[in-house]
Amino acid sequence: MHLPSDSTASAASxxxxxxxxxCGMCCDGVLFHSVELQPADSPRQLASLGMKLRRKKGVEFFLQPCSMHREENGQCSCKIYEERPERCRAFDCRQLQAVAAGSKTEATALEMIRTAKAGVAAANELISRISETNPNRSLAHRAANALTLARGAEKTPLQDELESAMQGLEELLNKEFRV
Ligand code: SF4
Ligand code: SF4
Structure with missing residues (x-):
């Protein structure tokens, strides 16, 4: 995620x-399930800033939706932007890369973000109609939970709808955002 830093920021930034x-989709659990810390990151400092870190087999990571992500009145922000982890600083999704390279306009990228976010909203709506899921888990995780069948049960039409919505959304996210 990138946010305004100073008055000398370039047009691309x-x-x-x-x-x-x-957008906020690389922070809110739509694009990623978890993010690994890098050698340049200080887990101690990040934890002191309020990040909820986890450790598995010696690897430190945090789950998404990130506990530092904020969305108010449709505007996303990072609570620890200046101190955010390395992976967050380094990540430019395909839309940002295309705008920086001049192969796409900001308006076209914004349209793509809106399309993806409409797909996310539709998937969330279907998930909420199927079952209660943990809002602190990624979209893919919550969708998988909603698609889990009890033994002997058959998929419902709503689950069919969610499965196909998630398939279309994942294809779009892979093609237009993940790198
Ligand atoms: S535009 Fe790209 S880098 Fe920015 S928040 Fe969305 S997914 Fe992340
Ligand atoms: S630390 Fe900030 S930039 Fe990184 S995932 Fe969390 S909200 Fe996004």
Whole structure:
């Protein structure tokens, strides 16, 4: 995620800041399930800033939705932006890369973000109609839970709808956002 940093920010980074401000999908559990810390990160400092870190087989990571992510009135932000982990600083999704390379306009990237977020909203709506899921888990995790069948049960039409919505959404996220 990129947000405005200072008044000398380049046009490309300003566009990135505006796009990320309306998106947040690399922080809110839509694109990723978890993020590994890198050698340059200080787990101690991040924990002191309030990040909920986990450790498995010697690897430190945090789950998404990230506990530092905020979304208010459709505007996304990172509570620890200046101190955010390395992977967050380094990540430019395909939309940002295309805008920076000049192969896509900011308006076209914004349209793609809106399309993806509409797909996410539709999937969330279906999930909430099928079952209660943990809001602190990624979209893929919650969808998988909603699609889990009790022994002997058959898939419902709503589950069929969710399965196909998630398939279309994942294809879009892989093609247009993940790198
Ligand atoms: S997915 Fe891309 S546009 Fe969205 S917040 Fe992340 S880097 Fe920014
Ligand atoms: S630390 Fe900030 S930039 Fe990184 S995932 Fe969390 S909200 Fe996003």
């Amino acid at each position: 300003s566009a990135a800041a505006r796009l990320c401000g309306t």
